[in-house]
Amino acid sequence: MTGKGGLTREVLIPHDLAAKLELRKFKQPVTVVDRKISYLQRYDIGRGKKWSDSFNKASNRTLSFSNGAHGLRHSYAQERLLELILNQYPYQIALETVSQEMGHFRPEITEVYLR
Known part of the structure; x- marks a missing residue:
């Protein structure tokens, strides 16, 4: 997982939650801008100010x-x-x-x- 500021770390996600997350994966990453910062978003989940x-x-x-x-x-x-x-x-x-x-x-x- 790569977060703001370029911090990259591994996170443990329970198997059942990981399976649900994979169902929300985009076919291609989408570039989004939140609070003037551009991100590549790979999953259709809430984030940033909207979340x-x-x-x-x-x-x-x-x-x-x-x-x-x-x-x-x-x-x-x-x-x-x-x-x-x-x-x-x-x-x-x-x-x-x-x-x-x-x-x-x-x-x-x-x-x-x-x-």
């Missing part, structure tokens, strides 16, 4: 509030770190793991999400 706006609407409709898609990243970082620590991972290893999962190059960036 973020949709997430906010669904959250507001369901919960009567939204912390936004970026708030979701904060919650993920906090919950995932706690999960790893409760499973006996030392703090630094847990932090580095969450940092990599979030696509950060430095754990210090991830610590911002833990406040």
Whole structure:
């Protein structure tokens, strides 16, 4: 997977989800522009500002509030770190793991999400 800024990483996807994802694969990649950044999109799935706006609407409709898609990243970082620590991972290893999962190059960036 190659994300914004050219970061490339492998991600593990359960087999059943991968099969569903492959059903949404374009025959040819499509160039899309989101927030003035061009991407090659290979799958017909939500992304970028359009996805973020949709997430906010669904959250507001369901919960009567939204912390936004970026708030979701904060919650993920906090919950995932706690999960790893409760499973006996030392703090630094847990932090580095969450940092990599979030696509950060430095754990210090991830610590911002833990406040």
